[in-house]
Amino acid sequence: MISLGAGSAALAMAGGVAAAEPAAATPRRRVPSDAALARSISGGFRSRYAHANGVRLHYVTGGSGTPVVLLAGWPQTWWAWRHVMPELARSHRVIAVDIRGMGGSDKPQGGYDKKNMARDVHELVRSLGYSRVDVVGHDMGAMVAFSFAANHPAATRRLALVDTLHVDETQYDIPLLPRPGQGFNLWWWAFNQVQGLPAHLAAGRMRHVVDWLFANSLPDQGLVPDFDRAVYAHAYDSPDAVRAGTAWYQAAHQDIADLKTYGKVTAPVLGVGSQLTYDQFRQVLPTLATDVRVVCADKSIHYIPEEQPELLSRELLKFLA
């Protein structure tokens, strides 16, 4: 899991931890539907729903070729992949899935351990006729992607993890109060553990959360403009959406226990680390998988699909060829 050690110290030292200017109450713009957003991306993408493992999942699919599944994280949706989807669609059938609790997918009361969320994706791709797929995950989606490869090895052709490793025991050691210059306050891990309160505090206010996260990561705020932030805030602004997002974090104890039962992933694995995670990826990934290569998105802090989409597209096309 992210140690945010040296890199984060640099970030903190550089005063990177900016307090996002509270955005003036953004006009409650109408955010386009998933159907409209899907059609706005070149490659013939369409918004679809399917039932899998007891939930209705939303996904956006397009392109032609071998199947590649894209899984985003918190607080984002399938839209986070918008810059790489057209490139991938030229040689792949792209399936960008809103994982359980995300965006247009169901937000049930339970089932948010990453092993079960990987089962959702496995049943989804089988219902689409695929027995074997490439899986690419970012953030929480990378934990689901890793769980997919660990639990469904025969269904995993290749696995790419973007900036986030599956949560492990070291998560218990991250200080709530990092010493000055010694780390980065991962406040969202504590916030999302709280039962009930987040929905009351954050529902209808998620644009402030989204703005804070980007203000404390993106080197250039223009990389994710207002429109895209409104798409993410809209997807998380209901009490149920806030609750479902917290459930991904509250399943950490189960996820940490499940990780201990996994053998090494044998599918080829590409790790795409940022400034903050590249060293950790180099050290930890080889303990989790047998066939590992790691590249560095050296201009990125975390949101690589939006900070360095060209690099990511290039590395994915090479790796998934």
Ligand SMILES: C[C@]12O[C@H]1[C@H](O)c1c(cc(O)c3c1C(=O)c1cccc(O)c1-3)C2=O
């Ligand atoms: C699983 C998750 O905890 C989620 C969060 O989305 C996350 C993660 C890593 C980050 O580096 C990171 C964040 C995050 O919100 C964030 C904001 C600002 C800087 C920064 O570096 C981050 C994660 O892997």
Ligand SMILES: O=C(O)C[C@@H](O)C(=O)O
């Ligand atoms: O009770 C609620 O969740 C609504 C309230 O917390 C609010 O601030 O919107």
